[in-house]
Amino acid sequence: MQDDRLMETALRSTPGIGVRHGRGLQIAGAGIWLDPPKPKPWALVSHAHIDHFARHDHTVCSPPTAALIHARYGRPRKGVLNAIPFGQSIEREAFSIRLHAAGHILGSAMVHLTRHDDGATLLYTGDFKLRDSLTCERAEPVQADTLVMETTFGLPRFKFPPRAEVTAAVHRFVFATLDAGKVPLLLGYSLGKAQEILALLDGIGVPVMAHESILKMGAVYRECGRVLPEHELLDLDRAAGHVVVAPPQTTKTLCAKLPCRTALLSGWALDKSAKYRYGVDEAFPLSDHADHDELLQLIDQVCPRVVYTVHGYTAEFAADLRRRGIEAWSLVDNDQLELRLEGRVDCS
Ligand SMILES: [Zn+2]
Known part of the structure; x- marks a missing residue:
């Protein structure tokens, strides 16, 4: 409840696509869920790790993720699994949606949304890394106004060796x-x-x-x-x-x-x-996630107006970004309070 209330405060500060984080991530005002942990009517699943998957009525994911879901969790008795290749567009409510490689594991996807009425964009990274992998697709981040990103290793001391x-x-x-x-x-x-x-x-x-x-x-x-x-x-x-x-x-x-x-x-x-x-x-230290430098590199590539962090050192990384002059807030910690206390209600 508190998360939702605080989030609404943040939404007023930016004109872009809003997200809510309560029981999973939801695009504000739309029946579009991103990696919700519990079954939903319609959800995008970024990759086949269990903490990103549930049996939804309608699931959209990449073809390798669909194959991994079938092999790992079995074929569902009901529900639709809609596999769309990277770069191909689908329509849902008032949005065009595309998946782009996230470089985390085979089939892992970033989700890019474009709102029809004003062209506002959002990129949700799911789990990702930018370094080359030996076994999966290379990440292909794209520009978006709003960036929702994982920050598992969101402290400067996390720097992976070659x-x-x-x-x-x-x-x-x-x-x-x-x-x-x-x-x-x-x-x-x-x-x-x-x-x-x-x-x-x-x-x-x-x-x-x-x-x-x-x-x-x-x-x-x-x-x-x-x-x-x-x-x-x-x-x-x-x-x-x-x-x-x-x-x-x-x-x-x-x-x-x-x-x-x-x-x-x-x-x-x-x-x-x-x-x-x-x-x-x-x-x-062999990781499927981005280290701190790669998190910053992603922001350079996506060039967002606002960043929301959702996993790991969310508040610390968001605070780091604000010190660098980038509007950024954790969706899972209470740094939204800072937003309210600082009186930053209009950054447009
Ligand atoms: Zn994962």
Whole structure:
């Protein structure tokens, strides 16, 4: 309730397309939802990670996301899944809507809306990154008046090293673990991260096994034309001499059965305490999200009049932008109060 009231204050300050953040993101005054966590009559789903997906009556997403949803969550008994290619326009109420690659995982999309009556535009990023990926489409952000963006790593201390550096560190970990007579167990989320891990093991010269959930998602990547290096289904009896890729939730079970050393691949590895927090032997900073520099780079590319932040360090990043002279507010924290207290009711 309070979020909605505060948001309305913000909406008065800008003439663009408004958004509401209550139980999910909604375009103000329209039946258009963006990644709502609960079922809605009509929703855009940016990508197939569970925190962005629910079974809606009518879902719009990219074709790879539709294939991943079917493989991951099964085919729905009811409801419509409408897959539209990147760049193709659809009409809904008083808006034209297009999807553009977000560079987060295969099929991940940014959503661009244009309002028919005044040409106002909005870009919702979903999860994204601007760095090149080994396994998914490169992000293609487009200009918009209003930018709604994720800010998972929205603090300046989050700066990811070049991929070559991370790859070299992972390879060293694999060889050192094998030399010690143990199995290197690389941990990453089964959709997106695991496929990137497999790709960075390409050419290492050590056979690779992967958890069945990773093979299932990898099959969709291949159906969509993505090439993944050779790997086979994890077989605990034959795992010695292999490098194993598995999702983090399997660590305990696998370590109880295999003499292994564990490494987590995650953006959170930039935190010195990550190893201890996640209970792993090593942590390497490989992320599917934008780091702080990329968040700023996105704003340069989109050139918005106003920015709303929705995930992670939302208030901190929005405050950072305001110090840089860009109007920006968190949709999930109470920095809208600052807007009211500062009396900034008309920035047009
Ligand atoms: Zn995601």
